[in-house]
Amino acid sequence: MSFSQELRKQAEPIFQAIMEHPFVQGIGKGDLKKEQLIHYVKQDFEYLNAFMKIYGLAISKSSNRRDIELFNNQISFVLHSEIHPHNNFCEVAGVKYEDLQGFPVAPSAHHYIRHMLTVAQQGDIADILAVLLPCPWTYVEIGKKLLEEVNPDSAHPFYDWIHFYGDGPMTVTTPFCQRLDEIAETLNEAQKEKLMEYFLLSCQLEYKFWDMAYNLEEWPVKTLEVSV
Numbered sequence: 001m002s003f004s005q006e007l008r009k010q011a012e013p014i015f016q017a018i019m020e021h022p023f024v025q026g027i028g029k030g031d032l033k034k035e036q037l038i039h040y041v042k043q044d045f046e047y048l049n050a051f052m053k054i055y056g057l058a059i060s061k062s063s064n065r066r067d068i069e070l071f072n073n074q075i076s077f078v079l080h081s082e083i084h085p086h087n088n089f090c091e092v093a094g095v096k097y098e099d100l101q102g103f104p105v106a107p108s109a110h111h112y113i114r115h116m117l118t119v120a121q122q123g124d125i126a127d128i129l130a131v132l133l134p135c136p137w138t139y140v141e142i143g144k145k146l147l148e149e150v151n152p153d154s155a156h157p158f159y160d161w162i163h164f165y166g167d168g169p170m171t172v173t174t175p176f177c178q179r180l181d182e183i184a185e186t187l188n189e190a191q192k193e194k195l196m197e198y199f200l201l202s203c204q205l206e207y208k209f210w211d212m213a214y215n216l217e218e219w220p221v222k223t224l225e226v227s228v
């Protein structure tokens with residue numbers, strides 16, 4: 001079994017729980033509330049900004065052009081393509097995308113961003129691949145499962161979202177897994193354990209992200225708005 005298959009195997013209970021989460025099921029049923037979609041897009045806009053910066057950190061730690069290209073392609077994908085699923089949610093919620101940008105990050109998104117940033121700042125390319133992989137991987141599997149289970153017609157409110165992640169060739173996960181598997185060949189058990197830990201924590205935080213959006217999670221105490 002390759003190292004990436006080993007990661008996926010250990011994460012199976014989390015992948016299953018994500019699939020059963022009411023937000024993910026709600027994409028399939030098309031019955032999410034407007035506020036839930038808005039909260040998700042506000043948080044995910046900030047999350048994806050952080051994600052691109054982490055690709056930038058990965059580029060700064062790359063020692064060859066193949067790795068630079070790998071991460072560079074992913075920045076373009078987030079910038080130019082991942083706006084489509086956000087726009088789908090905004091259209092259903094009846095709000096403008098621009099109006100959901102620049103909001104404070106809620107606790108679970110904050111936790112997830114800090115986890116990725118810490119690993120990216122302290123680690124090497126393998127650490128970064130392991131901490132980032134659950135992001136594309138869980139979404140591709142959600143898209144594919146929802147396509148199978150719901151097989152939405154064009155009148156389904158989340159037709160575009162489901163097709164975006166469900167039809168997409170594995171342009172992110174496959175090269176990431178291949179590169180990680182290549183590096184893993186050179187690592188000892190303790191080093192691979194550490195990568196497993198980063199990967200599984202990101203999987204848990206993917207679950208928490210859906211939960212945050214579904215329950216409109218915010219910081220427990222409101223503070224006064226500061227105008228600077």
Ligand SMILES: Cc1ncc(CO)c(N)n1
Pocket residue numbers: 044047048082134135136139206209
């Ligand atoms: C939190 C989160 N995970 C994964 C993706 C897929 O890129 C996303 N847009 N947001």
